[in-house]
Amino acid sequence: xxxxxxxxxxxxxxRSNAEYCEIRVEETEQVSIGFRGKDIDQVxxxxxxxxxxxxxxxxxxxxxxxxxxxxLERKVEEACAQARVLGDILRKEIRLYPVEPVExxxxxxxxxxxxxxxxxxxVNLLGKYNELALSQPEITSTSVxxxxxxxxxxxxxxxxTYIYQEKMDLGGSVAAVATRGxxxxxxxAKFGSNSDYKVALGLEEKIVRAAxxxxxxxxxxxxxxxxxxxxxxxxxxxxFVHEAFGHLSEADSLDENERMKELLKVGxxxxxxxxxxxxxxxxxxxxxxAKYDDEGVPMQKTYLIKGGVVVGHLxxxxxxxxxxxxxTGNARALNYRFPPIVRMRTTCIAPGKHSLEDMLKDxxxxxxxxxxxxxxxxxxxxxxxxxxxxxIRGGAIAEPVRDVSLTGNVFTTLRNIDMIGSDFGIHNSSGxxxxxxxxxxxxxxxxxxxxxxxxxxxxxxx
Numbered sequence: 001x002x003x004x005x006x007x008x009x010x011x012x013x014x015r016s017n018a019e020y021c022e023i024r025v026e027e028t029e030q031v032s033i034g035f036r037g038k039d040i041d042q043v044x045x046x047x048x049x050x051x052x053x054x055x056x057x058x059x060x061x062x063x064x065x066x067x068x069x070x071x072l073e074r075k076v077e078e079a080c081a082q083a084r085v086l087g088d089i090l091r092k093e094i095r096l097y098p099v100e101p102v103e104x105x106x107x108x109x110x111x112x113x114x115x116x117x118x119x120x121x122x123v124n125l126l127g128k129y130n131e132l133a134l135s136q137p138e139i140t141s142t143s144v145x146x147x148x149x150x151x152x153x154x155x156x157x158x159x160x161t162y163i164y165q166e167k168m169d170l171g172g173s174v175a176a177v178a179t180r181g182x183x184x185x186x187x188x189a190k191f192g193s194n195s196d197y198k199v200a201l202g203l204e205e206k207i208v209r210a211a212x213x214x215x216x217x218x219x220x221x222x223x224x225x226x227x228x229x230x231x232x233x234x235x236x237x238x239x240f241v242h243e244a245f246g247h248l249s250e251a252d253s254l255d256e257n258e259r260m261k262e263l264l265k266v267g268x269x270x271x272x273x274x275x276x277x278x279x280x281x282x283x284x285x286x287x288x289x290a291k292y293d294d295e296g297v298p299m300q301k302t303y304l305i306k307g308g309v310v311v312g313h314l315x316x317x318x319x320x321x322x323x324x325x326x327x328t329g330n331a332r333a334l335n336y337r338f339p340p341i342v343r344m345r346t347t348c349i350a351p352g353k354h355s356l357e358d359m360l361k362d363x364x365x366x367x368x369x370x371x372x373x374x375x376x377x378x379x380x381x382x383x384x385x386x387x388x389x390x391x392i393r394g395g396a397i398a399e400p401v402r403d404v405s406l407t408g409n410v411f412t413t414l415r416n417i418d419m420i421g422s423d424f425g426i427h428n429s430s431g432x433x434x435x436x437x438x439x440x441x442x443x444x445x446x447x448x449x450x451x452x453x454x455x456x457x458x459x460x461x462x
Contacts, residue, residue, distance in 0.1 A: 005154050005164070008072065013076065015077055017080050021079065022053070026050070026152065027049040027152045028149050028335070029045070029115060029151075030044075030047075031148050032147045033122055037142060043123060050065060050337070051154075052337070053078070055079040059090045059092025060089070061094075062078070062084075064082070065336060096321060099317065099327060103163070104291070105163075114168060126172070129203060132208070133174055138218065142176060143177070144173070144174050147171060148168070151169070152164070153165045155294070157296060165290060165292060169194050171428070172200060174206075174207050176207065178217070178218050179218075187210040187213040188371075189209070190428075191429070194289055222401065223403060226457060227455065229453050229454070230369060231363075234421075234423065234446070235427050236369045238348065242433070242445040243374075245410055246347040247377060248410065251313040252319045263411060268309065271414040271417050274353065277349055279304060279344050280299075281330075281345040282299055282301055287443060288344065288346035288444045289346065293330060293332055297317065297327045297331065300329050302330075312325065314343075316330060316341070317331065319342060329345075343435060345444075346426060346443065346446060347444075349420065349447040350420075351424035352420025352448060353420070354449075358419065360396060360397065363395060365393060367390070367455075368391070373385045373387050384405065385405050405458035420448060427446060
């Protein structure tokens, strides 16, 4: 099958009269399961198949997506014609960073493949998780979600590259919802992987802890709004580095933003000498990992900050050429309906040398944040809504508090990091990254605990 697909794509590419042309074809089998409260509300199995042609002429990109391989040569001609029309109007100077042509086949290397597990077994497992969450004290409802995808992906371009990759992606979450009067709180047990269904097993303890956290928040006071020393858990620090800094490092967004380009200029210091931030597509088992990106560029580990100083950015071939830097393997597309754009993979703060006890011991009053519902960024400004939070009093984690939001300028916040933990971990969940209408793209993030001085924490005003 792979050989015949290679011949088909290369034959169609012979009809290209563009400066550059590529074809991507994929077939995906997907399972989705959901429970809401006591009821199961979704069980589905589906197959999607299709592809696209992308062509470049005089700075104009043509893009044609399709669901059938019939008359693929005509689709190549259509994409080239689109590109020529746009190029005649735009007349932009767009060139792609040169890369060596690749011919490779990458079969999936899986532990327990999700697609080998019977649907009934998955439904029974999630049903037991749902029952366990509902059985916990003061849990009034639940939301349980699971998916897995098995994808065969073919890529060929006019430069001679042909790559076949087999991929798997799976994720899920169990949300325990607690209610007291008009107040509702919730907490999640999450999982995700690109290589092993077993991450979905043995979640009972995590579910019980999530339910207890949701229940504790019912009785927790609202945090007093103020400026605090804050300690972020590995999960929350990973969310912070992805949302607040990772997106700013995506170089296709820097091209027309001169202020941000200057702020992220290589050599600029943001943070202590032990602050290293990287984005990687080669950390095995994580949802951002693959051998090649969607332009056929090998994925790699790319440092964005090293020793507290900006050292790099995330690139596709076009942005790399514009900025005079090398491609980093960050051109990614949600599926065949979209062209690749610059996206993160697994974005991390590297481990430091401090223990959690080191971070806490000299904090007279602070906030410990152990989870987040999500965040919003607007350029260099961010706001995150936290979930599991506790006050820090006299060097120890104290009573829980709720309605905690963290607000600030990302560059100021990086400079205010004064301790980085040694307890590094990578976090995979069922969610994903959103950008340019392509959501949710599989990503992961990682970090140890970090301590940040002078963070604005929103809550109840004094």
